[in-house]
Amino acid sequence: MSETKSRTGPGRVLIAVYAVFALAATARATVQILTRFDEAPLAYLLSAFAGVVYIVATVGIARTGETSHRVAAVACTVELLGVLIVGALSMVSPATFPDDTVWSRFGSGYLFIPLVLPVLGLLWLRHLARLGRRPVSPARPRPASETHAPNGARPGTR
Amino acid sequence: MVDGVTATIQIASLILAVWCLVSTFRDQPMVVPHLVGVAVLWLLTIGQAVVATVQMAGGERPAETATFISYLATIVLIPPACAVWGFWERSRWGPAVIAFACLILPVMTVRLEQLWDPALV
Known part of the structure; x- marks a missing residue:
């Protein structure tokens, strides 16, 4: 199930x-910040942020459990928004980003992988969530008492 | 840096990538011949690193030494890392990881070459 399949x-491959x-x-961001932060502070901070988000996504997908996958889904969404927003901004006003970030021009410096990766990540996480919900063996009929228990057991109602 | 070695790494890496992709599509796990290919690639990258180190010790310095060294180190680490990945994943996705690594490697060698000699850009 989802616990074992994610890895x-x-x-x-995705991991x-x-x-x-x-x-x-x-x-890349570490080197840029340490050696020439003054040249393009925004771009370098953004690169560092992107790096951290990628680390979170990597760990989230690699780890097992629903919480990790939810964290990974958030990280992937942030990446997708980041690459779209920064990509668009870098096209509209190149002066804002004098030096390239991972997300500049929709990740063209990285073969557009930054644009594709979060989409693949989100699809994979959705696939895992579906696997987790689906019963492993072909539907076994459950006892009627089990299916209705949560509603019938409400206290104080007639 | 020797240009011939860089070109050899790039060609070998791409050939290995195509081969591993074929294995992925044919639903084969990583096998010993794949490992031999990875080992050859590893030896080539080690050779490149040794040559670059000797040249740097001799006084030649690339523009961004820190970036250059980290790229060089990463390139040397990629082949063994993807081999380990292939051992973990005993399915078609083992060769898929190696194929991905072998597609990154040429890109990184291009970047390495650019750092070594900015005139090439």
């Missing part, structure tokens, strides 16, 4: 891609 099969991106974005 196998296509999920493992590998995310891990590389997390590493690349964070390392």
